[in-house]
Amino acid sequence: MNLRLKFTSFVLVLLLIVIFFVSYTIYYTQKKFLTEQIQFNTDTSFKLLLNSCKEALKINKEAQIVEAMVSIYEPAIVYAYFVSENNDVFVSKNNAASVFISRANASSVYKSEKYESLTGENIYEYSSPIMSNDQYIGTFIVGFSQDYIDSRINEGISVIIKKIKRIAIISILLSILGANFVLALFIKPIRLLGKAAKKISEGDMSAKVDVKDSGEIGQLAKAFNGMITKIKETDNFKDEFISSVSHELRTPLSAIDGYCNLLIRAIGKNYSHEQQLKGLNIIKEATARLTKFINSVLDLSKMKTGIIDLKMVPVHIEEVIKETVNLFESLATAQDKHLVYKVQNNLLTVNGNIEKIKKVITNILENAFKFTRVGDTVTVNTMLSPSYGNEYIEVWIADTGIGISKEDVERVFEKFYQVKEGKYKKPKGTGLGLSIAYEIVKLHHGNIWAESEIGKGTVFKFVLPVLKL
Ligand SMILES: Nc1ncnc2c1ncn2[C@@H]1O[C@H](COP(=O)(O)OP(=O)(O)OP(=O)(O)O)[C@@H](O)[C@H]1O
Ligand SMILES: [Mg+2]
Structure with missing residues (x-):
């Protein structure tokens, strides 16, 4: 897997995790908010209806009760009726639904409860007693469709989900583009470094990395160039070392070899003492030169590595x-x-x-x-x-x-x-x-x-x- 793919996958995974958590939080809070909002609307609708009902009862016009209740349009309301103390029922909306009338019991306390109707519909029902001159005169009951309320909530949620999806797709696309753009910035100098390193491994010491970045990549390039300079120096040093060492070893060794051969050939021949002594002295000098050189190299390496113990x-x-x-x-x-x-x-x-x-x-x-x-x-x-x-x-x-x-x-x-x-x-x-x-x-x-x-x-x-x- 190359760097580009690794980096993009990493960014994507990170982004998906962030999108998941952000979306979940938005979804959860929005759902809560919508539910509370709709609940509040339902409570308000019931209070408005209750007030209308009370007003109609004050002027003692039952027909107006029905009218007042019908006038308030609320698609969530399944039924609304007033049950008098004599159990007379004034129905508004859903007259035909006798199934609901069966619940028409006068109640002296304020109630709100959920139930499943005989037709299988989920209903959220409010009922409130109505008093006149401290006298109980009947109960006002309204049933809201819980299914309708839920569908309103779901509608709101689906709008939010659509928005979240759109934002997620746009952010994924932008992050892929962004990751590739950032990577292009990184990969270019890394490729240059790779090329320079390859050149050096092939023996081309003129390689250099030209990166204008002042951040970490620039510092890496700088360190890399410094390393090339050091390698060059070491390479030159190695050449000098080899030429110096070979010169210092070869010259006295060839003198020793030459004069030894001469002296061997001289055995039995008429070579003078002076000639033989000269040869032996040259061999001695060459040996001393070799010894000095070897001692110098050894001394130096001992001192450099710190293994020498100087008696101070x-x-x-x-x-x-x-x-x-x-x-x-x-x-x-x-x-x-x-x-x-x-x-x-x-x-x-x-x-x-x-x-x-x-x-x-x-x-x-x-x-x-x-x-x-x-x-x-x-x-x-x-x-x-x-x-x-x-x-x-x-x-x-x-x-x-x-x-x-x-x-x-x-x-x-x-x-x-x-x-x-x-x-x-x-x-x-x-x-x-x-x-x-x-x-x-x-x-x-x-x-x-x-x-x-x-x-x-x-x-x-x-x-x-x-x-x-
Ligand atoms: N007094 C000086 N005047 C001019 N050049 C000098 C002097 N001392 C040293 N150098 C230069 O510095 C170099 C290194 O000196 P160094 O003593 O390390 O090596 P060397 O004399 O060439 O060999 P070695 O001392 O190992 O026999 C010499 O080769 C010479 O070029
Ligand atoms: Mg010297």
Whole structure:
């Protein structure tokens, strides 16, 4: 069953339930109202007839009694008569119906009662005593046809039923039209979503849903478009990951394979010690590169999933920085670059893991040397954080290197993200150094970011909370 049919059936069932209850209520109240109205009319007719009868009796003209009673036309009246105290009966209407006269008993109390006549007719009969100078002079009796009264009520009811039927048919038609119109509004964007989802499943990542609605459907479309963007990013990331991983695995593996073959062939031949040592060193370097890469990936995934348990101890950050920076001095000299370290001897301690904090500084310094030119300067500086306040220690590692563009500066912390040199050339490395630094700083409840200008240099800054003793 499609959505249109389901929705229309649902609306119809709802409408039928509402129509049923509303119709029943209208029918019931109208029937009650009509019955009361007709009852009131019958009572009034009897009172009018009774008054006419009394007037005629006052002037003592029996003929007028009959006349007065006949003059009041009421189709519901089956018979009307006056029974005097001497049991004389003056009949008006239905003279011939002697069956009714048989009920002509003088009664001294006011009565109204229903009965079935000998001819099978249902009669509603009123009888009232008439007094003159406190003397009972006779009884006035009128019989109304209950069947006639009922037929009047039924006539009124059938008019109401006809109206209810007409309204129900019009509302059903309108609701079917309305349900279809509303559905058309819903179905259009849902179809667009379905088409876009199909395109994506077929591998077309350019799919987008264009819905101008600002309500739930619009929000769904927005979320869907957001999801497509995320899928695209993940897809790109997957490509980058595969190319990065395969490059990082293939390059050292082929070096190992090549040099192993060479060394195997060299057995028994006259290869010099230097040549063999060179081959073994290359194999060693390639193995170290592979190990570093695999460790980086594992470290990162452990930190990302939170399964790493960092042993935190009070760390004097100045000392850790000093020790790490010292390791880069020989590299700076070898590359003809300057390394400046500004010591602030009064800094406090942080709660952290020494090896991991060293890793953050190492990864940033490695980049600083990788992306600077001969003669450039790398400066390491520590201070109480100007942006986060005295509760944080801030470390700056600034270089005067190639710099990073505005679009890339926030993305360098993403896994495997590397800024291409020129249009296609990837820099050396895996693109994991800064993501590892980012995860470590986050595990220490700190923050890390970069500020950069193309051609002028980059400053990497990170803050760590000061340990309160
Ligand atoms: N100081 C810097 N100057 C200019 N660009 C930088 C600097 N530091 C990082 N980058 C850019 O950020 C990218 C990501 O750095 P990251 O350290 O994560 O990876 P990598 O250095 O390329 O590889 P890895 O560190 O894993 O060996 C670098 O490839 C580079 O494009
Ligand atoms: Mg790096």
